[in-house]
Amino acid sequence: MSILLLESLPENLRSLILTRDLQPGEVLFRHGDPVEAVYVVQSGRLRVVHHIGSDHSVVVLVARTGESLGELALFAETFTCEASAEVPSRVLLYPKHALREALRLHPDLAEDFMRLQARQAMQLRSRLALRAIPSARERILEFLQANLPPGSRTVTLDRLLKDIADDIGLSPEAFYRTLAALQKQGDIVRHGRSIELTNRIAS
Amino acid sequence: MSILLLESLPENLRSLILTRDLQPGEVLFRHGDPVEAVYVVQSGRLRVVHHIGSDHSVVVLVARTGESLGELALFAETFTCEASAEVPSRVLLYPKHALREALRLHPDLAEDFMRLQARQAMQLRSRLALRAIPSARERILEFLQANLPPGSRTVTLDRLLKDIADDIGLSPEAFYRTLAALQKQGDIVRHGRSIELTNRIAS
């Protein structure tokens, strides 16, 4: 989550960290690539997708500034998913072997890492749970509520609507349509890229 | 995954491990319960479900003999999901604080635990990916292939069909129907509780 990992890092590891810049759409790693590093987003936004069958895929994670990706592959040989930039981005590279060594030597670091893994897994669960909601209407409301800043009733969408649609497993059309319907029914109010949930929807 | 955790355990922790027996349907922990332990299935089978909204839920994990559950909550205060037995089961209880202490002291143990977490996360991803397949037919085929023992073309279903349907996110009826259709089309052959994939479906 936080860039904590970096700050609490032993000196010798910190010096091994490289960076890489990516253009929108550029791929950081793809399925089958050998795992050489774990990544932290320094700026921008990456998405990790998992492919299945031959023509289906799911968004497994969206990593924003300060968040990490690829840690799941730390103990694997190759990646099983694909990561690409949604916007111009810069990532930090934590070399796999050095990181593993550091995890053995520094219990605090290891504990942070385990926390990180747990958080990631919880996010996966939330994603999975969201998909369990069949109705587009309910799923969108649940998504909006989940993304509400604490104490606020307004969520700001900083991504393309079609990317969000993809993210929550709806076709873009269904997403647009249902947003429009929610607006018309007075459940939400849209001003530009921010959406306000009316009190009728209070969780 | 494996009971590895137990065997490689320091003596003082091993002596703290209790067991608990559960009847089918009996709940091991539910949403909101304080986390006191992490569990390993010694015999039987448990399911972990995550609730969302007020009337939807997903199966997040099915833990069989030797597999663990609840590790994700090791660094949390309360459980965010619910675990119950599908069949008569016995679980081992690893006390939370003792386990965390042990993880700090034994790098090998910590590494095993991180591997375990990674494996769990990958399973979650696979679940998520499965849900991304909209067609019942394809989803079932994918599920069957994923559960094929290596080198074999036959998968044996040791659970109730309706539980499996629930697991993969289909209504029982849709599941039965589609199995029947696959049978009729010659894509699978059923003898009792085992299903053979015909060569036509070779991945």
Place this chain on the structure above:
DNA sequence: CGCATAGTTGACTACGCTCAACCCTGGTGG
């Protein structure tokens, strides 16, 4: 100014869900 891509809306279709009836099995009790 023009092109590419996002966003929006309409019409139609397909497929999974729901409800309902029914069979079949195993277990229990009289």
Place this chain on the structure above:
DNA sequence: CCACCAGGGTTGAGCGTAGTCAACTATGCG
């Protein structure tokens, strides 16, 4: 030993809704 019952499994009919295809508008960028 049979009657009954409960729950899983199976099939049918009909409906609702999300996906698809398509047309069109809006927006940003060269």
